[in-house]
Amino acid sequence: MTALPDTKSILLELDQGWLTIWFNTPENRNALSDQLAGELRATLEAVRDDRSMRGVTLRGKGGIFCAGGDLKAFMAGLQGGASHEDVSEMNKSGGELFHLINTMPQIIVALVEGAAIAGGLGMVYCADVVAVTKDAKFSLTETQLGIAPAQIAPYVVQRLGLMAARRLMLTGARFTGAEAKELGLADYLAEDAAGLDEIDADIRQSVMRCAPGANAVAKDLVRAAPHLSHAEMMDRAADAFATCLLSEEGREGVSAFVEKRKPEWAT
Numbered sequence: 001m002t003a004l005p006d007t008k009s010i011l012l013e014l015d016q017g018w019l020t021i022w023f024n025t026p027e028n029r030n031a032l033s034d035q036l037a038g039e040l041r042a043t044l045e046a047v048r049d050d051r052s053m054r055g056v057t058l059r060g061k062g063g064i065f066c067a068g069g070d071l072k073a074f075m076a077g078l079q080g081g082a083s084h085e086d087v088s089e090m091n092k093s094g095g096e097l098f099h100l101i102n103t104m105p106q107i108i109v110a111l112v113e114g115a116a117i118a119g120g121l122g123m124v125y126c127a128d129v130v131a132v133t134k135d136a137k138f139s140l141t142e143t144q145l146g147i148a149p150a151q152i153a154p155y156v157v158q159r160l161g162l163m164a165a166r167r168l169m170l171t172g173a174r175f176t177g178a179e180a181k182e183l184g185l186a187d188y189l190a191e192d193a194a195g196l197d198e199i200d201a202d203i204r205q206s207v208m209r210c211a212p213g214a215n216a217v218a219k220d221l222v223r224a225a226p227h228l229s230h231a232e233m234m235d236r237a238a239d240a241f242a243t244c245l246l247s248e249e250g251r252e253g254v255s256a257f258v259e260k261r262k263p264e265w266a267t
Contacts (some may be wrong), residue, residue, distance in 0.1 A: 002046050002047050002049075002050040002052075002053065003046070003253075004019075004043060004047070004126060004151075005022075005039065005042045005043055005046055006026075007039040007043065008026055008035065008039070009023070009025050009033065009035045009036035009039050009044075010022060010023055010036060010039050010040055010043065011024045011061070012043065012149075016267065017052055017053055017054045017127050017208075017267075018053075018054055018055050018056075018057070018058040019043075019047060019053060019055070019056045019057070020041065020056075020059060021056060021057065021058050021059070022059050022060065022061050022133065023036060023058075023059070023060040023061060023066055024061045026061050026062025026063075026064060028059075028067070028070065028072075029062075029064050029066070029067035029115065030060045030061065030062065030064055030065065030066045030067060030120070031067050031068060031069065031070045031120075032066060032068060032070060032094070032119045032120065033070040034068050034070070035093070037093070037097055040097065041096070041097050041100060042065075044056070044100050044101065044104060045100070047106070047126075048100075048104060048105065048106075049105075051212040051213060051216075052103075052212075053106055054106060054107070054204075054207055054208060054212055055106050055107040055108070055109060055204060055207050056104065056106050056107070056108050056109070056266070057108075057109040057110075057200055058101075058108065058109065058110045058111070058123060058127065059110075059111045059113075059196075060113070060114065062114075063113055063114045063193075064113070064114030064115050065110075065111075065112045065114055065115060065116040065118060065120055065124070066113055066115075066117070066119070066120025066121075066123065067117050067118075067120055068117040068119040068120045068141070069118060069119045070092075070098060070123070084166065091150055091151060091153075091188060093240055094119060094122075095150075095151030096149050097123075097258060098122055098126050098151055098152065098155055101126040101127065102126040102155060102223070103124055103219075103223065105212075105215070105216035105219060105220075106212070106215075106216075107128050107129065107203075107207050107215060108127045108128045108129075109127060109128065109129045109130075109131070109132070109200060109203055110123065110124045110127035110129070110179070111130070111131050111132075111196045111200055112124060112130065112132040112133070112136045112138075112186075112196075112198070113132070113133040113136055113193050113196065114136060114137065115136070115137045116132075116136065116137070116138050117137075117138070117139050117140075117141055117146070117151075118139070118140060118141050118142055118149065119152065121140060121152070122149070122152035122155060122156075124138075124179070124185065124228030125152065125155040125158070125159045125160075125185070126155050127157050128219070129187050129188075129203055130185060130186045130187050130188070131186065131187060131188035131189070131196055131199040131200070131203075132177035132180050132181070132185075132186040132188075132189060132190070132196075132221070133158055133177050133189075133190050133191065133192055133193070133195070133196065133260065134176065134177045134178045134189060134190070134191060135176060135177060136176065136177035136180065137174065137175075137176060137177075138174070138175050138176070138177075138179075138180055138185070138235045139172055139173065139174040139175070140152065140156070140168055140169050140172060140173075141172050142169075142172075143169070143170065143172055143226070144172045149169050151250070153165070153169065156168065156169060159184065159185060160183060160184055160185060164183060164184075177189060208265075208266065208267045209266050210265075211249045211250075211252075211253055211263065211265050212249075212265060213244070213247060213249045214244050214249060214253075217240050217243070217244055220240070221236065221237060221240055224236060237260075249265070252264055
């Protein structure tokens with residue numbers, strides 16, 4: 001099992017191969033400060049190649065998921081004379097975090113209560129499975145502040161499609177958890193935090209029946225599918241299937257099925 005980094009802005013809970021990452025700065029509504037974002041990135045990078053880590057759940061302490069970027073830090077940068085290059089590099093750093101969440105081999109679950117705004121909502125768009133409370137609040141507020149939801153854009157389109165992405169990004173529309181379910185952002189709807197706990201437990205149980213290596217390959221294929229030609233996708237899928245079937249995991253899975261037993265990874 002990979003050693004986890006020491007953190008202050010996030011809390012890490014490891015339970016039988018599943019990591020829950022709690023955003024833990026409720027005094028600033030769990031904003032994506034440099035420290036919180038850096039600790040989140042370091043944690044994800046630490047477990048990325050560890051196949052004993054089956055999934056990661058993202059949550060927020062204090063009844064709020066994440067209120068987005070740290071606007072006080074933005075203001076300090078403006079007052080400090082930040083250059084175009086400085087701001088561009090800062091924005092790229094945020095994009096790298098979204099990319100990391102989106103491409104993690106493990107299953108990423110986002111459990112949302114309270115607000116998920118701007119960059120906080122961006123992380124939700126990058127998750128594999130999303131559960132929200134009915135009264136959770138969502139919005140891409142960037143254009144209301146005179147900036148653009150820049151690095152978030154491809155992940156909004158990825159999850160909701162072009163037309164819905166345009167409407168939400170260009171109007172700063174606010175919507176609730178119930179509406180998030182109708183939009184297709186949320187996969188599950190809960191009454192409250194206890195309901196999120198139950199949904200999280202069910203998701204874990206399902207994932208634990210799946211082979212971690214096969215899940216990683218499946219995620220890669222899903223991400224690649226929209227960008228490849230039919231012939232390219234056939235070749236990539238065939239290669240992935242052969243790699244999986246001939247792996248130790250594939251041999252164990254087929255043997256377990258024939259022998260009518262659980263495979264070794266199933267818990």
